[in-house]
Amino acid sequence: MKNEPVNNKQSLFLIFNWKLKKVYEKVFYQLTEELQLTQNEIDVLLYLYNNAPFNTARDIARYRAMSKSMISKSVDSLYRRGYLSYETDEIDKRCTHLKIEPVAIPIVEKLLEAQKEFFSILTCNITGEEYEAMETVLNKMYQNIIDQLEE
Helix, strand or coil: CCCCCCCCHHHHHHHHHHHHHHHHHHHHHHHHHHHCCCHHHHHHHHHHHHCCCCCEHHHHHHHHCCCHHHHHHHHHHHHHCCCEEEEECCCCCCCEEEEECHHHHHHHHHHHHHHHHHHHHHHCCCCHHHHHHHHHHHHHHHHHHHHHHHC
16 A cells, blocks of 8 residues: 555546545544644744734635635634634735734644654655745746636
8 A cells, every 4th residue: 555556647636646645634633632723723834924924814725725605614623712813904904904813822832843743744755855845846837727617
């Protein structure tokens, strides 16, 4: 099971994406139990910490590909626990900015450590040169995706 060959190149992307998600969830599983947070709540906290200027529920939906209902449920739960607060935009009153509260910072720090572990798992055995090549290819693929979405 360690080296599962993928004969269909198109399937490689789908299988890679599925397994990537499984490893991500496995890395965070212990923290979901310890901190009594769902994976979606963890994703919201990490997104807000890592992407500070993009701090609305709409931003999370756009960049994390989470459903609006899941974001709403997670944000409400985090708000009730005192981990998040809301600020209404001064220019556009319909827009609400989300802010991580200081009480949640130790939790976010634990989550960041798990996130670092995840990226370490992904990049072990990859040389600097291979990493640069991968980054170039992924950026091109990302631009292809963006181009398709904007058509």
